[in-house]
Amino acid sequence: MPEVKTLSEGIFEITKGKKYLSTKNLDPGMTVYGEKLLSIEGSEYRTWEPRRSKLGAMVLKKFKIPLRQDSKVLYLGAASGTTVSHVSDIVSGGAVYAVEFSPRSMRDLISLVARRRNLHPILADAGKPNIYAHLVEPVDVVFQDVAQPNQAEIAARNAARYLKSDGYLLLAIKARSIDTAANPKQVFRDEIKKLEQAFEPKFEILTARDLNPYHEDHLGVLAKLKE
Amino acid sequence: MRLESWFGTLDLGEDGKVLASDQFSKNVRELALRSLSLREAGKGVPPAGFDLRSAALACGFVRSSEEYDSLLHEVTLDAAKLQISGALTPDQRIILAVEALDDVNETANVLSERLSEWYGGYFPESGLSGETLGRFVAKYGSRKNVAPEDPLYARATDSMGAELEAFDEELLKGFATSVCSLYDRRKQIEAYIESSMENIAPNLSLLAGPMLGARLISIAGSLEKLAAFPSSTVQVIGANKALFKHLRSRAPSPKHGIIFSHPLINTSPWWQRGKIARAVAAKLSLAARMDLYSGKKVPSLAEKLDAKVQQIRLQNPEAPRKKPDRGLKPKGKKKRRQ
Ligand SMILES: C[S@@+](CC[C@H](N)C(=O)[O-])C[C@H]1O[C@@H](n2cnc3c(N)ncnc32)[C@H](O)[C@@H]1O
Numbered sequence: 001m002p003e004v005k006t007l008s009e010g011i012f013e014i015t016k017g018k019k020y021l022s023t024k025n026l027d028p029g030m031t032v033y034g035e036k037l038l039s040i041e042g043s044e045y046r047t048w049e050p051r052r053s054k055l056g057a058m059v060l061k062k063f064k065i066p067l068r069q070d071s072k073v074l075y076l077g078a079a080s081g082t083t084v085s086h087v088s089d090i091v092s093g094g095a096v097y098a099v100e101f102s103p104r105s106m107r108d109l110i111s112l113v114a115r116r117r118n119l120h121p122i123l124a125d126a127g128k129p130n131i132y133a134h135l136v137e138p139v140d141v142v143f144q145d146v147a148q149p150n151q152a153e154i155a156a157r158n159a160a161r162y163l164k165s166d167g168y169l170l171l172a173i174k175a176r177s178i179d180t181a182a183n184p185k186q187v188f189r190d191e192i193k194k195l196e197q198a199f200e201p202k203f204e205i206l207t208a209r210d211l212n213p214y215h216e217d218h219l220g221v222l223a224k225l226k227e
Numbered sequence: 228m229r230l231e232s233w234f235g236t237l238d239l240g241e242d243g244k245v246l247a248s249d250q251f252s253k254n255v256r257e258l259a260l261r262s263l264s265l266r267e268a269g270k271g272v273p274p275a276g277f278d279l280r281s282a283a284l285a286c287g288f289v290r291s292s293e294e295y296d297s298l299l300h301e302v303t304l305d306a307a308k309l310q311i312s313g314a315l316t317p318d319q320r321i322i323l324a325v326e327a328l329d330d331v332n333e334t335a336n337v338l339s340e341r342l343s344e345w346y347g348g349y350f351p352e353s354g355l356s357g358e359t360l361g362r363f364v365a366k367y368g369s370r371k372n373v374a375p376e377d378p379l380y381a382r383a384t385d386s387m388g389a390e391l392e393a394f395d396e397e398l399l400k401g402f403a404t405s406v407c408s409l410y411d412r413r414k415q416i417e418a419y420i421e422s423s424m425e426n427i428a429p430n431l432s433l434l435a436g437p438m439l440g441a442r443l444i445s446i447a448g449s450l451e452k453l454a455a456f457p458s459s460t461v462q463v464i465g466a467n468k469a470l471f472k473h474l475r476s477r478a479p480s481p482k483h484g485i486i487f488s489h490p491l492i493n494t495s496p497w498w499q500r501g502k503i504a505r506a507v508a509a510k511l512s513l514a515a516r517m518d519l520y521s522g523k524k525v526p527s528l529a530e531k532l533d534a535k536v537q538q539i540r541l542q543n544p545e546a547p548r549k550k551p552d553r554g555l556k557p558k559g560k561k562k563r564r565q
Binding site: 095103106107109110113114117118119120121122123124130131132133134135136137138160161162164 | 231232233262265266267269271272273275276277278279280296297299300303304306307308310311314
């Protein structure tokens, strides 16, 4: 008998032969990126590949994941929607504002978005959050995975406009996108310091862990606004 | 205070409450087009933290939160689709063609090497390769069919190659025809790139040649990005490997990227190349900007570049005595005499 254990709201660990991280499929019968579908007691789950998703890796690295069934999420760097699809499963009664600036990636994202009514795609540069101010409401979570040198600043600008005062920032930092030559540990320390001090609003870091072995030279960060 | 939202224009009171609203009709396409026009408007931007959903409910634009999400979903989806269909600008089309050209070239090379290997068993003395071999095999098949007036006639009759029987000949001729059609495709794509470049980047085309110009746009990602690069970057575009090496270790910074294939640079003696590359890069950078902003061809650009290069040549006629350090060896390790 397969066993379903809840790791966090809407996030499950399914044991069926081996252990699978998974979310309940909001779009039954459809897969998004070649993941497996598991049917258990009338519910369909999609397996979630932590090596393909930094958020998935954060779950396995025991981050507290602040997503609820009705959360509003601003997702920066949606790419073709691998992770977005799982966030959409988790916040089945909420909304995800999926920002991506590459038209090529947006093309792929659109075919996912078209099938899920809680996804709102935005083709825009996350570094200029005013561009989507007429569309985006205050959110419970800002998730960011943009792999850009100025990612701390992008996070602050978006949090300033859109993050509720009791909301959370989830951030994936890629060392190589900041400085290809420097030591990743040093890059991470500098980025954390930027989040804590460099911009308005300032963040209080709740958790910061590297995402090994799922993603090399990546740091996951959970933060909230400093009072 | 008056602000713009995706569903209408709102007047807010001191306390942030919606006093009045001018709501748009619930037509998805209209809402999507308005949403796109609001992106750049810069005025009426809602204050940070403004709750659009509550406002939409309060002023009766939608009746429920579900309806809000449903409609917003359709509007953002439609807007994104409109943006995507407009995103395939002429320079993006050129980039797709450049990428296709690279694939065609690679495939043509692999297949013509295969043909050379294969046909070599039947006519090893042909001395042909690439496109000429493809045309030859497609035309004659077996070397027995080579016409007496063909310069290869003598070699064909004396060849030590095996006899090509009808069954195998069909196969080889068909294969050679495929190779030829790849070379035809290459010419077609090159012609497309040349004429498109003449249209969208006449100055870059003039100074760099259409193919090099198209490659610069392709690596930069767009004409706009290329125009925004400082000329020192234009000079090293395409030198990624050397550039990373420079950043990681202490290898010297690369002097030139793909602009090295420019005839003014690669026909110059080594001691002039760095200076000429800098001059070429500066003018290409200028040309890209002119193409982006005016689009008009300025023939005098080419003369100015030639004059500048001529001047560099005159000022540096002799090779300096010491060859510049090629920098392949890391510093600190001196070469020991044997
Ligand atoms: C590492 S990928 C994200 C992968 C995605 N989070 C997932 O797990 O499925 C980074 C994405 O961020 C996008 N991006 C980078 N800078 C951006 C910016 N300033 N605004 C919006 N998107 C950006 C890139 O185009 C790319 O698709």
